[in-house]
Amino acid sequence: MLVSGPPIYLEHITAAKREKARRNAIQLAEQVDNLIIDHHLLRCEEGFRFLDKLSSKTGNKIICAADFMGYSRCPLEAQRKSLYQEMPVPSDWHKNYACGKVKAEDFLTSKGNITMKNDLNVSKRVSEIPKSAIHEMTRLSQQIEDVAFLSWAKPTSGTPEHINEAAISAIKNGKVGGYSTSDGIMELREEIVKKLIRDNNVDADVSQILITVGAIEGLAAAVMALIDPGDEVILPTPTYSTHIRQVILASGKPVLVPLKEQAGFALDIEAVEAAITPKTKAVMYCSPSNPTGTVFPEEQLRKLASVALENELMVITDEAYEYFVFDGNKHFSIASIPEMKGNVVSCYTFTKTYAMTGWRIGYLHSHERLIPQIKKAHIPFAICAPVVSQYAALGALKGSQQCVKDFRDHYLKTRNLMCERLDRLNSVFEYQKPGGSYLMFPRILLTEGIDSTSFCKKLLKEGKVSTTPGIAFGPTGESHLRLSFCVSEGMINKAFDRMEDYYL
Ligand SMILES: Cc1ncc(COP(=O)(O)O)c(C=O)c1O
Numbered sequence: 001m002l003v004s005g006p007p008i009y010l011e012h013i014t015a016a017k018r019e020k021a022r023r024n025a026i027q028l029a030e031q032v033d034n035l036i037i038d039h040h041l042l043r044c045e046e047g048f049r050f051l052d053k054l055s056s057k058t059g060n061k062i063i064c065a066a067d068f069m070g071y072s073r074c075p076l077e078a079q080r081k082s083l084y085q086e087m088p089v090p091s092d093w094h095k096n097y098a099c100g101k102v103k104a105e106d107f108l109t110s111k112g113n114i115t116m117k118n119d120l121n122v123s124k125r126v127s128e129i130p131k132s133a134i135h136e137m138t139r140l141s142q143q144i145e146d147v148a149f150l151s152w153a154k155p156t157s158g159t160p161e162h163i164n165e166a167a168i169s170a171i172k173n174g175k176v177g178g179y180s181t182s183d184g185i186m187e188l189r190e191e192i193v194k195k196l197i198r199d200n201n202v203d204a205d206v207s208q209i210l211i212t213v214g215a216i217e218g219l220a221a222a223v224m225a226l227i228d229p230g231d232e233v234i235l236p237t238p239t240y241s242t243h244i245r246q247v248i249l250a251s252g253k254p255v256l257v258p259l260k261e262q263a264g265f266a267l268d269i270e271a272v273e274a275a276i277t278p279k280t281k282a283v284m285y286c287s288p289s290n291p292t293g294t295v296f297p298e299e300q301l302r303k304l305a306s307v308a309l310e311n312e313l314m315v316i317t318d319e320a321y322e323y324f325v326f327d328g329n330k331h332f333s334i335a336s337i338p339e340m341k342g343n344v345v346s347c348y349t350f351t352k353t354y355a356m357t358g359w360r361i362g363y364l365h366s367h368e369r370l371i372p373q374i375k376k377a378h379i380p381f382a383i384c385a386p387v388v389s390q391y392a393a394l395g396a397l398k399g400s401q402q403c404v405k406d407f408r409d410h411y412l413k414t415r416n417l418m419c420e421r422l423d424r425l426n427s428v429f430e431y432q433k434p435g436g437s438y439l440m441f442p443r444i445l446l447t448e449g450i451d452s453t454s455f456c457k458k459l460l461k462e463g464k465v466s467t468t469p470g471i472a473f474g475p476t477g478e479s480h481l482r483l484s485f486c487v488s489e490g491m492i493n494k495a496f497d498r499m500e501d502y503y504l
Pocket residue numbers: 153154213214215216217240286289290318320348349350351357360361362
């Protein structure tokens with residue numbers, strides 16, 4: 001992305017125009033990793049300060065196009081150019097840019113070289129989606145040596161051995177070289193039916209099961225199948241940002257309804273009801289929740305079901321953390337309410353339960369008449385879920401479930417440790433104890449917490465602790481940060497020792 005100099009700082013244009021140019025620059029900068037700058041910005045204090053702010057706000061690397069540097073005769077510019085990486089550019093790029101043949105967005109950087117692409121033709125839907133803060137923090141964390149990492153919701157334990165063995169045996173027996181049916185292999189769907197009856201109290205049939213590429217692809221296919229452009233989807237927030245993006249990708253409109261933080265990030269049923277309009281098509285939630293760790297209780301979900309039925313809404317659930325609940329909380333699947341049979345798509349995954357993130361395997365359950373419709377979206381996205389992973393998942397369901405219990409016991413221990421360590425930092429954070437998942441969402445009490453992105457970037461850079469800014473989970477997530485406790489106790493202690501040194 002190229003940030004052009006003059007409109008951003010020149011005094012002879014109106015303040016309103018200048019402001020607009022700056023807003024555009026910030027918006028574009030949020031979508032890219034690097035900023036290629038026009039040398040004019042180095043020539044005056046105002047432009048220079050703007051650049052500094054822009055890069056610290058977005059974490060972008062500033063690169064100065066080499067031929068701009070070449071133009072420079074200004075002492076201020078010469079003094080500052082050492083601050084930024086210089087980059088060679090194709091000989092005619094400036095000329096093309098200046099005469100408008102090439103747009104700012106047409107400059108891409110790759111491995112230190114600028115490549116020009118004349119027309120990216122990116123859809124409005126995609127260009128509206130901001131850069132993922134989670135992946136951005138990962139990228140920045142990789143630049144810090146010996147970082148204490150609390151920013152990924154990814155189990156750090158490996159996949160249990162009996163699951164690996166099931167996959168190896170399927171490979172050896174020549175079962176995985178071709179596609180499966182797009183619904184997934186029958187034996188796996190039959191095991192899932194047993195699991196849904198046993199653990200979710202959902203009376204399912206194989207015709208109601210679709211094996212998907214993780215929960216994510218199931219959710220994406222469900223959203224695609226249900227949402228028309230302009231349809232509104234209510235999402236209690238803070239929530240997993242991927243859900244919001246999936247609605248945008250379907251050209252739907254996410255309607256964000258705040259959770260009640262002081263009640264432990266509880267569902268606000270009255271607020272959900274108040275947000276319903278004639279355009280509302282669905283409610284989408286995850287419980288146990290990413291990022292807050294809230295487990296929505298049965299009583300609240302029954303009320304939500306009544307609201308959905310009354311207003312003829314669909315409910316799309318993400319139950320990725322279903323097995324990780326603590327302190328007597330119980331996971332409740334809204335699909336277990338018989339009246340909801342035609343109104344729910346429930347998405348599940350092997351990712352969290354069996355530490356299988358990389359296998360990309362999950363499934364969804366819905367009405368047997370909806371499955372063929374959802375499949376119309378599933379097939380163009382995936383054809384079928386990876387077959388080797390389907391056999392691994394079969395091994396997971398048929399084998400011992402002790403690993404799930406062991407994971408839960410570990411997360412309970414690490415949750416308790418994280419809460420104890422947070423108690424010692426009570427001048428910096430205030431938290432709601434998570435009843436499930438392996439995530440928590442403390443509020444930042446320091447004034448600088450108002451901008452959670454800057455706060456987390458500073459903590460990473462100066463305190464060497466990687467966390468996720470709360471804003472990544474919707475506007476109500478601002479002034480918070482997400483911490484993952486799916487790590488070792490050693491990692492939690494290391495991160496909190498550093499935070500104590502840094503803040504106290
Ligand atoms: C709420 C939630 N849903 C889904 C996923 C991803 O699931 P999968 O790997 O099955 O696609 C995550 C991963 O972090 C998550 O937090």
